[in-house]
Amino acid sequence: xxxxxxxxxxxxxxxxxxxxxxxxxxxxxxxxxxxxxxxxxxxxxxxxxxxxxxxxxxxxxxxxxxxxxxxxxxxxxxxxxxxxxxxxxxxxxxxxxxxxxxxxxxxxxxxxxxxxxxxxxxxxxxxxxxxxxxxxxxxxxxxxxxxxxxxxxxxxxxxxxxxxxxxxxxxxxxxxxxxxxxxxxxxxxxxxxxxxxxxxxxxxxxxxxxxxxxxxxxxxxxxxxxxxxxxxxxxxxxxxxxxxxxxxxxxxxxxxxxxxxxxxxxxxxxxxxxxxxxxxxxxxxxxxxxxxxxxxxxxxxxxxxxxxxxxxxxxxxxxxxxxxxxxxxxxxxxxxxxxxxxxxxxxxxxxxxxxxxxxxxxxxxxxxxxxxxxxxxxxxxxxxxxxxxxxxxxxxxxxxxxxxxxxxxxxxxxxxxxxxxxxxxxxxxxxxxxxxxxxxxxxxxxxxxxxxxxxxxxxxxxxxxxxxxxxxxxxxxxxxxxxxxxxxxxxxxxxxxxxxxxxxxxxxxxxxxxxxxxxxxxxxxxxxxxxxxxxxxxxxxxxxxxxxxxxxxxxxxxxxxxxxxxxxxxxxxxxxxxxxxxxxxxxxxxxxxxxxxxxxxxxxxxxxxxxxxxxxxxxxxxxxxxxxxxxxxxxxxxxxxxxxxxxxxxxxxxxxxxxxxxxxx
Ligand code: ADP
Numbered sequence: 001x002x003x004x005x006x007x008x009x010x011x012x013x014x015x016x017x018x019x020x021x022x023x024x025x026x027x028x029x030x031x032x033x034x035x036x037x038x039x040x041x042x043x044x045x046x047x048x049x050x051x052x053x054x055x056x057x058x059x060x061x062x063x064x065x066x067x068x069x070x071x072x073x074x075x076x077x078x079x080x081x082x083x084x085x086x087x088x089x090x091x092x093x094x095x096x097x098x099x100x101x102x103x104x105x106x107x108x109x110x111x112x113x114x115x116x117x118x119x120x121x122x123x124x125x126x127x128x129x130x131x132x133x134x135x136x137x138x139x140x141x142x143x144x145x146x147x148x149x150x151x152x153x154x155x156x157x158x159x160x161x162x163x164x165x166x167x168x169x170x171x172x173x174x175x176x177x178x179x180x181x182x183x184x185x186x187x188x189x190x191x192x193x194x195x196x197x198x199x200x201x202x203x204x205x206x207x208x209x210x211x212x213x214x215x216x217x218x219x220x221x222x223x224x225x226x227x228x229x230x231x232x233x234x235x236x237x238x239x240x241x242x243x244x245x246x247x248x249x250x251x252x253x254x255x256x257x258x259x260x261x262x263x264x265x266x267x268x269x270x271x272x273x274x275x276x277x278x279x280x281x282x283x284x285x286x287x288x289x290x291x292x293x294x295x296x297x298x299x300x301x302x303x304x305x306x307x308x309x310x311x312x313x314x315x316x317x318x319x320x321x322x323x324x325x326x327x328x329x330x331x332x333x334x335x336x337x338x339x340x341x342x343x344x345x346x347x348x349x350x351x352x353x354x355x356x357x358x359x360x361x362x363x364x365x366x367x368x369x370x371x372x373x374x375x376x377x378x379x380x381x382x383x384x385x386x387x388x389x390x391x392x393x394x395x396x397x398x399x400x401x402x403x404x405x406x407x408x409x410x411x412x413x414x415x416x417x418x419x420x421x422x423x424x425x426x427x428x429x430x431x432x433x434x435x436x437x438x439x440x441x442x443x444x445x446x447x448x449x450x451x452x453x454x455x456x457x458x459x460x461x462x463x464x465x466x467x468x469x470x471x472x473x474x475x476x477x478x479x480x481x482x483x484x485x486x487x488x489x490x491x492x493x494x495x496x497x498x499x500x501x502x503x504x505x506x507x508x509x510x511x512x513x514x515x516x517x518x519x520x521x522x523x524x525x526x527x528x529x530x531x532x533x534x535x536x537x538x539x540x541x542x543x544x545x546x547x548x549x550x551x552x553x554x555x556x557x558x559x560x561x562x563x564x565x566x567x568x569x570x571x572x573x574x575x576x577x578x579x580x581x582x583x584x585x586x587x588x589x590x591x592x593x594x595x596x597x598x599x600x601x602x603x604x605x606x607x608x609x610x611x612x613x614x615x616x617x618x619x620x621x622x623x624x625x626x627x628x629x630x631x632x633x634x635x636x637x638x639x640x641x642x643x644x645x646x647x648x649x650x651x652x653x654x655x656x657x658x659x660x661x662x663x664x665x
Pocket of ligand 1: 566567600603604613619627628630653
């Protein structure tokens with residue numbers, strides 16, 4: 001891996017905004033956790049407080065109810081006293097009866113207006129001269145008398161008692177006559193002891209207070225109150241102010257909040273710890289992901305830049321991976337290859353058995369590490385490929401399949417083919433060069449004997465002429481024209497040899513204005529001779545108005561000779577009536593050239609022959625040299641024309657060459 005991948009990847013999550021929401025949520029969660037115990041405590045407190053208020057009210061009602069019953073009894077007794085039909089004994093009995101209705105009443109007595117006691121509930125029976133009322137009680141008696149209403153005195157400590165109490169005065173009127181007051185003395189401590197239910201006293205300290213909040217009586221069954229839950233309630237007694245104060249022995253709720261707060265702290269710490277751990281984990285994970293992504297990009301770039309095709313297969317031979325280069329080689333997209341089992345779409349039908357065999361070997365676990373084969377592109381085109389196979393091993397060292405790298409060797413093959421052709425051309429050139437040298441040598445060697453033939457024929461003709469001139473002509477019949485022909489042909493042979501010699505020496509052609517007709521006439525005798533031997537009739541079609549061509553006469557004559565000879569030879573096997581060789585010329589004024597066609601009705605040229613027709617040394621004939629057409633094409637192209645061939649619609653072949661018309665330049 002390159003050094004760039006060793007760098008620690010940048011942590012993207014460092015962006016604070018991304019973490020804002022979770023942090024806010026966690027803080028909110030913590031706030032709720034802390035608020036919950038406080039709220040629970042509050043709720044419990046207010047519940048307790050409400051309970052206390054309700055209970056206090058209930059206690060007050062109980063006290064009021066009991067006092068009310070006593071008040072009622074007092075009212076009826078005072079009515080009876082006022083009526084005056086109670087004997088002292090009966091009166092005493094009624095007073096005692098009143099005393100027994102509630103332990104909170106210590107004493108009931110009838111006090112006359114002058115302060116003397118008329119009757120009392122005391123066991124002694126005999127009322128004392130003075131009632132012994134305290135100052136507050138006396139004031140209350142006076143008040144009751146004046147108001148003609150029953151009234152409670154302010155609480156006070158009565159003489160002879162250490163605990164505070166209060167008196168209930170009921171004024172007795174018989175008509176308008178004031179008969180004194182009926183007094184019930186309540187011991188306040190007993191009021192609490194008797195009238196407050198035990199279950200309430202168990203949970204609360206109950207206190208009676210006077211108007212200066214001085215404690216009158218107190219009951220604390222289960223210890224002193226904590227002052228946390230307290231409630232004050234006036235007893236609503238006419239003439240006095242006594243307040244009931246309840247104080248719960250329960251302290252503030254402790255255990256639950258402590259538990260809750262403790263668990264909140266533990267939970268918060270655990271939450272923070274896990275958050276930090278998560279943070280660390282995520283950062284490690286992101287770092288790993290970043291590194292992985294970088295490696296992936298690197299790998300993808302590497303794969304995409306590869307020119308070698310890669311193909312992975314599992315142990316069953318199913319394609320599991322192909323790279324872009326492979327897809328390009330076979331011309332199929334990856335989705336058409338991945339997951340495929342053989343036969344693969346790129347297997348060429350003609351090599352199918354080879355693939356099958358090799359695949360069977362792969363399944364058996366024997367793989368040829370390197371081999372050449374042919375794949376078929378989606379277009380049907382064949383691609384020569386070189387394949388390297390190697391086992392694919394996973395991180396545990398187990399083989400999971402095969403990995404193949406595939407090289408497209410079309411270029412290599414093409415270069416090999418080119419090299420081969422080049423080689424062949426080189427050989428041909430070498431042979432041509434040798435031919436050239438040979439031709440040159442032959443020309444040189446043949447020049448002498450040809451010159452000799454020429455001079456001998458001229459000499460023989462001269463001898464004949466001289467004998468004739470001397471009046472003694474020699475009787476040699478057709479000898480003279482034969483000698484003349486021999487001489488002409490020897491000269492022609494000399495010319496040919498010279499032109500070949502010059503051609504081989506690559507001199508510039510000697511272009512002159514020549515009429516096509518005269519060209520044909522120059523070699524007409526030779527063509528006729530060949531045609532006659534092969535029973536071929538020769539037809540020429542040269543328009544009279546045909547312009548002359550600009551050409552090297554000897555070369556073009558050779559071309560014409562070659563083409564006509566080929567045409568005659570091609571017709572050797574056809575029925576004699578079809579053996580017609582035509583030479584036709586025409587003028588293409590626009591192109592300023594003359595076209596000459598040599599038309600035969602022979603066996604024609606098959607495609608495979610046509611391909612190599614103009615190649616040097618190519619011949620289908622047992623005796624052929626295969627140089628004719630090659631030289632002809634060179635000669636015509638030398639003149640700036642073209643030589644082609646085409647099939648004759650009537651059967652056979654037409655060779656067509658063009659030459660520049662004279663006067664075009
Ligand atoms: P050669 O005549 O010595 O074989 P050429 O170069 O003249 O060499 O011709 C090459 C080959 O072309 C011949 O062997 C023959 O097969 C074919 N060929 C040439 N002309 C014709 C033609 N008119 N009709 C059919 N085949 C021809």
